Amino acid sequence: MVSHLSSLWLNNSTLTLAGNSRHFCSCSAISAAHSSTPISSATIQIVEGRSSGLYSNETLKIGRTLESQQEEFDWVNFDSALQYWTKPLRPVQWYPGHIAKTEKELKEQLKLMDVVIEVCDARIPMSTSHPMMDSWIGNRKRILVLNREDMITTADRNAWASYYASQGIKVVFSNGQLGMGTLKLCRLAKEVAGSVNVKRKAKGLLPRAVRAGIVGYPNVGKSSLINRLLKRRMCPAAPRPGVTRQLKWVRFGTDLELLDSPGILPMRISDQSAAIKLAICDDIGERSYDVADVASILVQMLTRLPSVGSKVLATRYKIDSDGYCGRTFVKKVAMQLFNGDTHQAAFRILSDFRKGKFGWVCLERPPK
Numbered sequence: 001m002v003s004h005l006s007s008l009w010l011n012n013s014t015l016t017l018a019g020n021s022r023h024f025c026s027c028s029a030i031s032a033a034h035s036s037t038p039i040s041s042a043t044i045q046i047v048e049g050r051s052s053g054l055y056s057n058e059t060l061k062i063g064r065t066l067e068s069q070q071e072e073f074d075w076v077n078f079d080s081a082l083q084y085w086t087k088p089l090r091p092v093q094w095y096p097g098h099i100a101k102t103e104k105e106l107k108e109q110l111k112l113m114d115v116v117i118e119v120c121d122a123r124i125p126m127s128t129s130h131p132m133m134d135s136w137i138g139n140r141k142r143i144l145v146l147n148r149e150d151m152i153t154t155a156d157r158n159a160w161a162s163y164y165a166s167q168g169i170k171v172v173f174s175n176g177q178l179g180m181g182t183l184k185l186c187r188l189a190k191e192v193a194g195s196v197n198v199k200r201k202a203k204g205l206l207p208r209a210v211r212a213g214i215v216g217y218p219n220v221g222k223s224s225l226i227n228r229l230l231k232r233r234m235c236p237a238a239p240r241p242g243v244t245r246q247l248k249w250v251r252f253g254t255d256l257e258l259l260d261s262p263g264i265l266p267m268r269i270s271d272q273s274a275a276i277k278l279a280i281c282d283d284i285g286e287r288s289y290d291v292a293d294v295a296s297i298l299v300q301m302l303t304r305l306p307s308v309g310s311k312v313l314a315t316r317y318k319i320d321s322d323g324y325c326g327r328t329f330v331k332k333v334a335m336q337l338f339n340g341d342t343h344q345a346a347f348r349i350l351s352d353f354r355k356g357k358f359g360w361v362c363l364e365r366p367p368k
């Protein structure tokens with residue numbers, strides 16, 4: 001069986017792929033279905049491309065014609081492919097007891113807040129934006145923080161900045177590790193909530209400190225931001241999700257109070273692509289996912305992203321750069337570096353990504 005399909009992300013070379021035929025067939029089909037640009041001149045021939053399991057051992061021979069110009073990366077195709085890869089996997093869900101408790105308490109505390117600061121992970125702003133936040137916040141003043149700005153490129157930052165500006169959303173980029181953006185955030189919080197004291201003055205009341213609640217997904221850097229601002233370690237912070245377990249008000253000077261809160265997630269994550277991205281970025285408990293599955297998908301994502309590509313991956317682990325499916329790649333790394341231990345290999349790949357060893361990579365782009 002020979003299929004002719006188009007793709008926008010494969011390299012200009014002929015690839016022989018062992019394993020996963022289904023995802024390549026599927027991605028290309030998705031490419032054709034979703035691409036906003038006309039089908040490119042690049043043609044893939046899938047020989048013997050019979051549909052099979054995600055990590056089967058079938059061999060594909062994919063040939064393609066060269067394209068003279070590199071087309072702009074197609075994020076719609078990328079997201080569709082990711083959705084397809086995640087479908088056969090065990091669903092990722094994480095809702096420990098302290099999150100349920102926090103959600104209840106947070107809704108109560110929201111009534112006291114003058115401004116809500118929602119902190120997201122700049123690598124995955126969409127996937128770390130809580131679907132219930134709008135309804136919880138209601139008409140309350142709100143600031144969006146994209147933390148971990150050091151982990152994305154300037155182009156990514158600009159793309160998100162323009163997107164949120166076009167939506168009329170106030171966004172601050174910050175670095176919770178070094179403190180960049182924290183003073184700006186503090187100024188903005190006082191500014192947007194300034195009307196509180198204007199109203200109090202009109203009623204003949206003395207001014208009070210502005211109350212800002214810092215909320216968001218686990219491990220996005222909420223506590224670190226507060227610590228950097230206060231220049232003291234007032235709130236526990238560590239590189240794993242679920243460190244903060246209780247709500248805690250702290251004071252910054254005389255005119256600002258900040259609430260540190262445990263990271264929250266929806267009880268059920270319906271978008272499993274988002275769940276995998278949370279796992280990749282370490283924003284969800286490790287026990288909720290299979291490290292090898294997540295690392296395999298990460299490899300497949302990185303292989304397609306123009307800023308990384310299969311060569312960077314292959315060079316890092318000193319294995320040849322033929323286009324492996326993610327699972328095969330993880331196995332190769334295991335053989336090369338960890339005496340065949342796939343779990344360790346998968347963990348290393350994830351940890352290398354989180355440390356920026358493949359460069360700083362944003363896994364999402366704003367919707368068009």
Ligand SMILES: Nc1nc2c(ncn2[C@@H]2O[C@H](COP(=O)(O)OP(=O)(O)OP(=O)(O)O)[C@@H](O)[C@H]2O)c(=O)[nH]1
Nearest residue numbers: 148175176219220221222223224238242243244263
């Ligand atoms: N590279 C980088 N690391 C950061 C940044 N902000 C925080 N971190 C690190 O991320 C880890 C998690 O930070 P926390 O402040 O504990 O995150 P949190 O949102 O409070 O996490 P939970 O309490 O588990 O919800 C820590 O190791 C921080 O040093 C940042 O902007 N850039």
Ligand SMILES: [Mg+2]
Nearest residue numbers: 222223243244
């Ligand atoms: Mg915390």
